[in-house]
Amino acid sequence: MIINGIKIENTFAEAFPMKVVRLIITADSKYWLKQAANNVTGFATSVIACGCEAGVEKEIKSSKTPDGRSGIAVLLFAMDSKGLAKQVLRRVGQCILTSPTTACFSGLESNEKINLGSAIRFFGDGFQVSKKINDKKIWRIPVMEGEFVIEDKTSITNGIGGGNILIIGNSNGEVLKSAEAAVKEMKKVNNIILPFPGGIVRSGSKVGSKYKSLIASTNDAYCPTLKGITKTKLSKSNESVLEIVIDGINEKDISLAMKKGINIICKKFNKGIKSISAGNYGGKLGPHHFHLRDIMK
């Protein structure tokens, strides 16, 4: 398949099941909202070493948040519920509780729940107060600034991690520009995050390594500097590859984000970009397969 001169490889992105939580952060000002959101999703690019993958999903209007202030929704993904609960407790406790004027609420509804305020409340040292209205419960934790308000529990649900596209081109500059444009477009889709810095990853990995202690190592088949010595998937003229990784709540929105990203690249960057591919492990690792050509039909 060729779209506007760019080859869409006959391959698929391989993704795997994860557990996901959506947290809604609110604050008095957009500045502190962004501070809290950026901190709670910081150092969360890959489960390989970060414990979770996280990112900002969307901004929420004040009329849609529980306390009537502007909000930001963040998504956090981990391999299992226990791991997710651990990350949520650490990150909310260290990054949202500490940010001035913020409050934190659950942004999902499901039967599976993990502790949120019910664990953080102990910081209140006995001075914390709960408020329960029907099935909703919040905690008010006294802090030096006033009170930190946080919902008692948050729902979690099944998510998908590892949707991706690989952008292959003949110059670093063009590939980066096209990736940036794709990220901008993909961020418009709800229910997904792009967990890497600026949504882009340059160090795509393969499973395993010659070093036994490593579970992942550089994807040498896509390293332009190794074309001469490895079983490369690049042509002689290809000089740069960047990857965009997508985690999402469902397959539909991950596919939509991939489609939007590829579309903008094909529309605006057909001179510098040569092909679009995707990372997979032969279909053995994850049950979710996003076939590029099916998505672009």
Added chain:
Amino acid sequence: MSYLVLKLKKKLKFRINLGLLTPDKIINKEISTIKSLKITYGKEKKEISNFFSISGKLKNGILLKGNLNKCDFIGDNMKDGKIIIKGDVGDYLGNQMKGGKITVYGSSSNYTGASLKNGEILITKNTGDFLGSSIQGEKLGMSGGVIIVKGNAGHRVGFKMRSGVVYIKGNAKDFIGCQMIAGTIIIKGKIGFNVGLLMKRGTIILEKQKLSAPYLNYNGKNNYIFLKVIQSYLEKISDEFKYIFPNTYIKKYLGDINCKGMGEILILK
């Protein structure tokens, strides 16, 4: 809308207990069976059809009509469904209720919502003493649910209250939140003496008051954003709660300092 309609035939001489008439208790009963349900009247047991004309179907709930101020325990232990009352009702309305909704287009007497566990009670006029309190001899008052009174309330609102929300649009008399353990009481009108006496925890929110009781400590002003959160939760239950907390930067008193001192009285203006 299809309701099982019970209309009071005559003025009652003695008090009657209507606790057996809740939607969840009679859901599978034929109308003839309902008519023959026995209730105590004075020293006798009489069929309910002696007092009420009964018609309609229990599809949307029960509709009670007439001056029912001698009918007690309406909605007793109710788990689900809807009861609408057009007229005044007696004591213990919604006693230990666990779910559903009771609407009274009139006034209720004492112990309304006593030991309420969940569900919603709406009174369009006034209510008596011990609203949302514990029933006599019990340790805990209401432990969940929402009570809305559009008129005034009597003494000891929320006595030993444990959780839930009481909202009074009018005035309330003395000893509001007395021995309160937790929960939220909101009063828009005037209040009597000794608000929050012996309260351990919980929140009493008042519209405009100057408090000087010796058992309360003035705590200064701060921004209590949780008010907006509970407002948004309450708005989903009833439109009555729209804009009830226009301002969150408000005064707070803590008390009763002779108990734990963790109860709070917030003054909206």
